[in-house]
Amino acid sequence: MAELVAEVLALIGAALVLLAGIGVVRFDDIYARMHAATKAPTLGILLIGAAAVISLDEGWPKVALAVVVIFITAPVASHMIGRAAYRADGVELHLDAGDALASYADAPDVGDEVEDQRP
Amino acid sequence: MIVVAMAMSALGSLCFLLRAILGPSLPDRVMAVDGFVVSLVALIVLNAARTGTGWFLGVALVVAFVGFVGTLAGSRFVERRGV
Numbered sequence: 001m002a003e004l005v006a007e008v009l010a011l012i013g014a015a016l017v018l019l020a021g022i023g024v025v026r027f028d029d030i031y032a033r034m035h036a037a038t039k040a041p042t043l044g045i046l047l048i049g050a051a052a053v054i055s056l057d058e059g060w061p062k063v064a065l066a067v068v069v070i071f072i073t074a075p076v077a078s079h080m081i082g083r084a085a086y087r088a089d090g091v092e093l094h095l096d097a098g099d100a101l102a103s104y105a106d107a108p109d110v111g112d113e114v115e116d117q118r119p
Numbered sequence: 120m121i122v123v124a125m126a127m128s129a130l131g132s133l134c135f136l137l138r139a140i141l142g143p144s145l146p147d148r149v150m151a152v153d154g155f156v157v158s159l160v161a162l163i164v165l166n167a168a169r170t171g172t173g174w175f176l177g178v179a180l181v182v183a184f185v186g187f188v189g190t191l192a193g194s195r196f197v198e199r200r201g202v
Contacts, residue, residue, distance in 0.1 A: 021130065022131075033150060041157040056171065077187055
């Protein structure tokens with residue numbers, strides 16, 4: 001019974017990874033591609049890790065730790081890539097509803113040196 | 120059945136590699152390599168579940184961390200230097 005559950009979980013997780021790959025190849029915009037490449041493999045890793053935790057006798061804490069690491073680092077990494085893609089020149093974007101971020105794009109970053117305005 | 124799951128995961132990682140090769144801009148390539156690393160971790164975990172041994176799981180952890188650091192470095196590079 002546990003074997004069957006582990007195999008079904010592994011198959012669903014691998015199918016999610018495969019769907020993410022297909023989406024990354026076929027979408028035509030970096031944000032659409034990031035949408036496919038960030039969320040689906042994270043859930044796939046969760047399911048595959050659950051399958052491995054069920055079927056492994058020893059070493060399953062490492063699987064759980066790897067899943068936790070992926071869950072913590074994937075949103076941070078995709079946030080960094082999205083910000084870099086927005087700020088870099090020459091990235092082709094196909095936005096449907098206009099650029100809502102454009103009015104904030106000129107605001108100084110945290111950590112940038114801002115000219116002192118005090119009298 | 121886990122072999123079938125490994126084949127599907129490997130096909131997904133090949134799709135990520137294809138996007139990393141084709142990618143029109145540098146952020147595309149960074150994103151594709153990040154997804155490739157995640158699917159590589161999936162493959163290592165699936166292989167551990169197939170063989171029933173936990174020897175390679177440390178490799179999965181290290182690959183996940185190194186991929187994260189590489190993604191951060193790549194995106195900082197794109198942000199500073201342009202595409």
